[in-house]
Amino acid sequence: MSITELTFEELAALVKQSAGVTVAPEDLRNASDVPFSALGVDSLGLLGIVGELENRHGVALPPDAERSKTPADFLGLVNSTLTTGV
């Protein structure tokens, strides 16, 4: 099981892969409180990202991870799970 934190770089790549939305990692970092919906990432896209992370790291993310409103919320939730190894 990985204890590596999810970075903005990785999140940007996942957003591209799962939701088809191109966003630069630094833009994600600088605007981490901009809602996913404003970026064009919908609930299905987030479910895809959650599924990918769960499969990649072999851990279950919290039940409502896909309801995170912003990249900052999402990273907070994911990283607390990944690093505590729940």
Added chain:
Amino acid sequence: MNRRVAVTGIGVVAPGGTGTAAFWNLLSEGRTATRGITLFDPAGLRSRIAAECDFDPLAHGLDPELSLHADRYIQFAAVAAGEAVRDSGLDTAAEDPWRVGVSLGSAVGGTTRLEHDYVLVSAGGQRWDVDHRAADPKLHLAFSPSTLASFVAERFGARGPVQTVSTGCTSGLDAVGYAFHTIQEGRADVCIAGASDSPISPITMACFDAIKATSPDNDDPEHASKPFDDRRNGFVMGEGAAVLVLEEYEHARARGAHVYCEIGGYATFGNAYHMTGLTGEGLEMSRAIDSTLDQARLDPTRIDYVNAHGSGTRQNDRHETAAVKRSLGAHAYDTPMSSIKSMVGHSLGAIGAIEVAACVLALQHQVVPPTANYEVPDPECDLDYVPRTARPRKLRNVLSVGSGFGGFQSAVLLTEPAGRTR
């Protein structure tokens, strides 16, 4: 010139029992047919419950060849169509075959068979370059859902317009609607109309798992489908079929057929919003309802019952409540609205036809089927959902509404023959 369209026959294969009588018993008694999945081993899935049909094709008169080779959803449709045609008293051999059409819906068609053979040809999902030698030589019959309408047309000698309709979870409503137009506009005098799906398979369960659309209440399957209840957490997969015999009104009268009701109107619109999501406003479904009322020249206050889509997802039930309030206004609060998915689950493309059949039976028995499992009100769903117990009521005009992936919003209006105002 618009011709009147009558419903003269009903056939149902639904969870809880095959045949219209068993179906109506289940609904009027408010029993649920949801349970742990037995059709395959669901271990590892998030949602491991479904409303399954206990269905024995041989016992229902299908010959051994069909029992072995036809897809389950086609067997359902064949049995339901057989019951509907018998019920209508129509002598199909005596009809002009070119004036008999078929309009049947299915959301996922032969995917259960497709998945079964996929596993064989791919060595259990191990190879992209699949080995055709392991496939059933009749696999092509599962490739396109057109097999459904083709098969039923063949069985009942229909040679008029024959089509399979596949608009996701409104397929059943739309198939009835297309048949309505076909007769109304004079392209056929009789239409065998309905829908069938048998989606309880690993791939279909997994794909709804992936978007958390299905209920994870695996420990209490009987109470898992909870439309409009504040505790609702997704739909419960179902399977089955319903078929109606639709007939030009004078054609039905001329042969002395029993007319259950008329189709008063049908409409469908897209929400152009999201493939799976729904708005909170219900504008497009409301527009479909309004259109059916216009077609029948019926005031909204004349609606006596709304058969809801009521899938039991958070979004759907609010969307639909908003739509009905938008169309019926204050009368919405006086109109019972129930979801039979609480009892028979959500059989994707089939359910729209099963729900229309429920509406026809509600009109016949003058009883509103309940919403089973409804206990805890959701403040945003504040209509009369007919909790748990069927309710006798004078019914003349009944609406069935549905929403489907892809944004489809459809409505079918059923009217008592004498209830027509025109």
Added chain:
Amino acid sequence: MSTEQPKRAVVTGVGVIAPNGLSADTYWKSVQEGIGVLDRITREGCEHLPLKVAGEVRSFDASTLIEDRFLVQTDRFSHYAMAAASLALDDAGLGRDAPEDPFSVGVVTAAGSGGGEFGQRELQKLWGQGSKFVGPYQSIAWFYAASTGQISIRSGFKGPCGVVASDEAGGLDALAHAARAVRRGTGAVVVGAAEAPLAPYSMVCQLGYPELSTVEEPDRAYRPFTAGASGFVPAEGGAVLVVEDEDRARDRGTAVRAVVAGHGATFTGASRWAESREGLARAIRVALDEAGCAPEEIDVVFADALGVPEADRAEALALADALGAHAARVPVTAPKTGIGRAYCGAPVLDVAAAVLAMEHGLVPPTPNVFDVCHDIDLVVSRARPADLRTALVLSRGLMGSNAALVVRRGDETAR
């Protein structure tokens, strides 16, 4: 409303994504010149299968026409449909933005097999790795309604949306469905079909069709109406049209390309091709009747041309039955022999070709066919100039549906 003249449904836009052209113009150029593009199938994982020849859409870059967020959630069959819809909307001058009244535009597609390639990928994840590896888009990419839903969402069209899956003839049924929606009051309908049946498992599924050609030489694999007829060759791609209320089209100053004048549909059973003679003849008569069209008015026939001897004979006889003596005189063509049969997309491509043929005054030829052994005037080798005012398009499905559509030239019918 009821005192007005009946509304007429006209074609104002044509979009094509076909093996022989990625726009209506390039498609027409290939069709008119009789260029055949049937070739060995090159898709990964298909090399070993006994079906060797098909019409592949090549050098199609979906990302130039469709946004990435739509691409990730859709199969190739929807890519083709969405791209063809964009081209048709551009052609009709409707643009890609939501219309002022979103309810005035609907979407109807026909679908034979859905998103098979996407589905195979997800099945592989499910059975090879486990259910948690199935992605969120399987629920919306594989099913038959995917293209209608995505076109509606992408452009904000809230009018009547529908999907027919009635086999190859479903392409014509969809056009009729759209025309009727227009006659009932919808302003315009984006309508058509595109298919993508050339993924490995989808191909396995087709191997059981008794009508499938397994001839391995591309220019000999699909030769209807000849003694060498050996079945049909599948294709991918399709066409999308904008079918619009004539008054609405004229009000906004758009050229009326053609009129969808009449449609007939019948059923005579899967693979009982001799019986399709009667079914097809009946469908033609119903379509002519709806169009108010005499048999002699038909200037060109776009044949179904299945390539099965019994079916070809039935089609030739159906024409004679329905058109009488005129059947021996009317030019017949089957441009699909150059590209294969794209299932529901095939007859929509033929309607696109019919519209273009009427505009150009040319009956396109039937590629790879020279030695016709039926009593019809099949146009071969090169296009034949002719004044074409009315076209008849025929289609039959492998599961037994027959359909006929009468299309009239736009400028012939101004009122």
